[in-house]
Amino acid sequence: MxxxxxxxxxxxxxxxxxxxxxxxxxxxxxxxxxxxxxxxxxxxxxxxxxxxxxxxxxxxxxxxxxxxxxxxxxxxxxxxxxxxxxxxxxxxxxxxxxxxxxxxxxxxxxxxxxxxxxxxxxxxxxxxxxxxxxxxxxxxxxxxxxxxxxxxxxxxxxxxxxxxxxxxxxxxxxxxxxxxxxxxxxxxxxxxxxxxxxxxxxxxxxxxxxxxxxxxxxxxxxxxxxxxxxxxxxRTLGSEKSPGFTLYSLSGHVTNPGQYEAPLGVTLRQLLDISGGVREGHTLKFWTPGGSSTPMFTDKHLDVALDYEGVGAAGSMLGTKALQVFDETTCVVRAVTRWTQFYAHESCGKCTPCREGTYWLVQLLRRIEAGEGVPGDLEKLNDIADNINGKSFCALGDGAASPIFSSLQYFRDEYEQHLRERGCPFDPAASTVWAGTRGRRNPAGKARSTEDDPPGDRGPDGRNGDFDPSENGVLA
Amino acid sequence: MSATEHAVSLGLPELPAEPYPAEVRERLDADAAEIVARYPQSRSALLPLLHLVQSEEGFVSRTGIRYCAERLELTTAEVTAVATFYTMYRRRPAGEYHVGVCTNTLCAVLGGDEIFDELQRHLGIGNNETTEDGSISLEHIECNAACDYAPVVMVNWEFFDNQDPESAKRLVDDLRAGAEVRPTRGARLCGFKDTARILAGFPDERPGAVDESGAGGAPSMAGLRLAHGESLPGASGPKVVSPRQQETADQDGSDSNGAEGDEA
CATH class of the missing domain: 3.40.50.11540 (NADH-ubiquinone oxidoreductase 51kDa subunit)
Structure with missing residues (x-):
């Protein structure tokens, strides 16, 4: 407890x-x-x-x-x-x-x-x-x-x-x-x-x-x-199968982001309780237990024991214990689109499912986020992710599919809302650290969805940046 | 434009790049020998050698590629294949200060997008472009392992934590004015070439550089402070020692408080 x-x-x-x-x-x-x-x-x-x-x-x-x-x-x-x-x-x-x-x-x-x-x-x-x-x-x-x-x-x-x-x-x-x-x-x-x-x-x-x-x-x-x-x-720390201590990294919409070293098996609720919780006036919407490659969780998972078995049983992975917390101001479609751009950028180009799949995921997600999605896009999204997951050369592909699957699982309504309302219902300014602070202007008219800077070019050389699911690990 | 205007488009073989002048080569040879000696097999020295030639010219030129190839007995094609794979190697001359704004999801949501936008407007340049005075190159970057300090801006790969649009604009203004700029984590800034030399594996020679900026900011110490019985800003609850925070506290830190909407 x-x-x-x-x-x-x-x-x-x-x-x-x-x-x-x-x-x-x-x-x-x-x-x-x-x-x-x-x-x-x-x-x-x-x-x-x-x-x-x-x-x-x-x-x-x-x-x-x-x-x-x-x-x-x-x-x-x-x-x-x-x-x-x-x-x-x-x-x-x-x-x-x-x-x-x-x-x-x-x-x-x-x-x-x-x-x-x-x-x-x-x-x-x-x-x-x-x-x-x-x-x-x-x-x-x-x-x-x-x-x-x-x-x-x-x-x-x-x-x-x-x-x-x-x-x-x-x-x-x-x-x-x-x-x-x-x-x-x-x-x-x-x-x-x-x-x-x-x-x-x-x-x-x-x-x-x-x-x-x-x-x-x-x-x-x-x-x-x-x-x-x-x-x-x-072995006095942690659990039978996940003994010891580890660094939990809390980030995002929380009062006190930072490093919290604890025995394996603490819960996000415990960590939020002691550290001041989600930022004032807001509520938890979704979070990752171990980086973007681990399927996201919601407020239903606050009491999941953050060890290898606990997180696995709840349908995700402990990963790197990177607890990224997002509150209700955050658009899931935007978050997933950005992560997917990252995977597309970092795909090394060696295998086809990942190289091509991540590219097409980005095209679809951008369209949905911009309110230009069409019926059938969500099924296609799921289908492409399914063709990457487990079929790629390394775990980068699996990592790229995780946010897609998990966000569709928990927030399908929000995707549908983007389709139905032909646009993003969220104000990105509300998610910033300085949202609501006096004297700070939130530049109006920021067409966020179109400003999504392309995540670097996939040059003909297929080069890409750094990936590190395994940083670690999801891959390793 | 006429079809013959750009020779590169015709796919004709380029003449080999000029080698470095003898005195440059001599200087680099000593460094290169030291780098190669660190590895059981010479090819492992390629990434640091590319950092080294970048420290010579500020980018990886064809001459630099030729140099690496000759040192390691590789072809220029082999070296080019590697140099173009990694994002830290610049393929053309760029600014003295590389300003990277994290726009991966977490930083973007917390304000990185707005910072990047404002900086583009403020500097009058786009992604991967350099100011006319050659002082600043701007780029949006991927997660730099500092999410607990979001939004994050990197300058020559030193950390500028917890930025906002105003602080980021002040930062680039200071850089352009030639003021001494210190990161929140890292040593006072050196030029891009000096940074590349450190990346090639040559320790920063400036006295005290290693010790600058302490062990980390508040996020790094957050858990440690709690473990020592201190309290954190905005975190309520009975803390044994040093109640130095503002009152807050309508909850006592006991369980059962939903994490959601914990008030400060």
Whole structure:
């Protein structure tokens, strides 16, 4: 049931030091038990580290929720090939904003986790693939990695263990699709970021066709605390199948958007209760549990436990725990149209259902939003989405279909209203942060539906930007 | 226009691009060697090398593509295929400051659309265009992982959080006036080429740049503050420590309050 006190509901671990003096520095990190987990790990046999993480029940925080320890265990040992760890820091799934603030405030938690993971899977060269559009984070990663080398946590003979490890920080160049783990690997190999056929999975043939673990930032950053405090402690948080703590990112029409770190399984109602709720004078209309690729929810889902099983049972996915909240001023058709434009822009062009399907979805949605829809459009919308979903090469296509299906499921009336009234019944000015504030004019006559800037051109080269359903995850 | 006016339309092969002048090449070679050395296989250096040539010219020119190809023993076609796939590589000269307004759904709804509209009007340019003085290029961008700070504007990929049309116009005015501009998260702005150099993997050399702007704004700290017993603006309820917020409070934070329409 709902916890009354935020102090009891929340459980800052990754975010625990963010309020300290320069929490991004090694000195502050070490002053708060930083690198103790690493010392613990280096005292253990690598296989035991894998077993520990597996027993703790840590699951991927990038969206798919695959057990982290199991991913590590899939790496064949004694195969004579180099092994690689690649951290997916290409956070770009719409609504997702957890890894970037985490890395900005506490990059050493990732680096420590990477060293532990590398020890476990016998990797001597690890990579951080950071999306390029976040230079402030890149700056701090550069500094943190340099500090870690200086302190002997990286380089030759890490802390006298006989184990060598290098970390390369690699900045991407704008492509959501690179959050898909195999597209990320292609990108890291200096190619266009397009997904690979699986199998073989990265654990067998990943980076440079060698065994590779690809993990999300938050997954890896959660590892040091497990080593330091133990799996039993980790399991005291969250639920049986979804143990541990995680960052919930609240955004949109809420009083206090932000990062709320809590045990898995809290509900949106609880988070809204403690944080001031939906913005004053408004009511919840729809929300995403884990980014735009996860089917949307409504006010009927306020009490869904936000863990992998709970959200799945309610018909969506936990995804990246990106809780984007929209109030009653928001037009669902507008929201879905914009997300669909995003998927069309970011479709890598490799497979036909996604490349063509997302394009036609945009054409239809724009028409409907502008009041020019015709009878049969909604059925066609559903049909196209159905031809993308499950029939695309990677999860970007599934992600593109999610908002269509779920919005038609919950808000079909609103689509029909657009058709019937030949236009959008909503005033976009009412949805803005500054709506209703004194002295601020809302420029009149903003033909919003026509100003929808096209989401970039799909050049003949079929290029597209960054995708990251898997940032993570929905794909990974 | 006559059919012969534009040579490109005829599909004739272009002459190879000019190489960089020797002194530029020499300088870049040292950087390129450092980049290539970071990877087990040289081709992995391509994305950072493209950032590097962008830091030289402000965009990825045909000369830059040729340079990358020669360094990595690839064809210019292979490099071009990669350079055109990623949105951060500019294909033509552009402004000193890249101003990106997020118009993905959440930011758009919260006001990003209006900001983007107002900036276009204010600057007199459209999407992907550059002001005549060469100071600003404007682009609408996709989600930049800062939704809790929406609406968001990025300048040279530093965060300008919680923007509105007025603040965004002031921002571009300041940029055009050459004033020192500081992001809400990130370091005081440097030019586009300097930014590209950081992206190529060369740490920002400016003293203190890494430490600027703290660990994050109020949204980053929201949960942490609650966990410490503090209260949040507009959030009511019994908070153990530092009741520094305005009164509010007609609910006590206990359950059963619908999330919907929680009043402040």
């Amino acid at each position: 709902t916890a009354t006190h935020p102090e009891k509901l929340l459980s800052p671990v990754l975010s625990a030091t963010w309020g300290e003096e320069k929490p991004w520095t090694l000195a502050t990190y070490r002053a708060h038990d930083g690198y103790k987990g690493l010392h613990e790990a280096l005292r253990m046999n690598p296989d035991d580290v894998i077993a520990l993480v597996k027993d703790a029940g840590l699951r991927g925080r990038g969206g798919a929720g695959f057990p982290t320890g199991m991913k590590w265990q899939f790496i064949p040992q004694g195969d004579g090939k180099p092994h690689y760890l690649v951290v997916n820091a290409d956070e770009s799934e719409p609504g997702t904003c957890k890894d970037i603030p985490l890395l900005f405030a506490n990059p050493h938690s990732l680096i420590e986790g990477m060293i532990i993971a590398s020890w476990a899977i016998r990797c001597s060269h690890a990579f951080i693939y950071l999306r390029g559009e976040t230079v402030p984070v890149l700056r701090r990663l550069h500094a943190a990695v340099a500090e870690a080398y200086e302190a002997g946590y990286l380089g030759r003979d890490v802390l006298g263990s006989g184990f060598d490890l290098d970390i390369t920080v690699h900045a991407g160049a704008g492509a959501y699709i690179c959050g898909e783990e195999t597209a990320l690997l292609d990108s890291l190999e200096g190619r266009r970021g397009q997904p690979r056929l699986r199998p073989p999975f990265p654990a067998v043939a990943g980076l440079y066709a060698c065994p590779t673990v690809v993990n999300n930032v938050e997954s890896i950053a959660s590892v040091p605390a497990i080593l330091h405090k133990g799996k039993d402690w980790f």
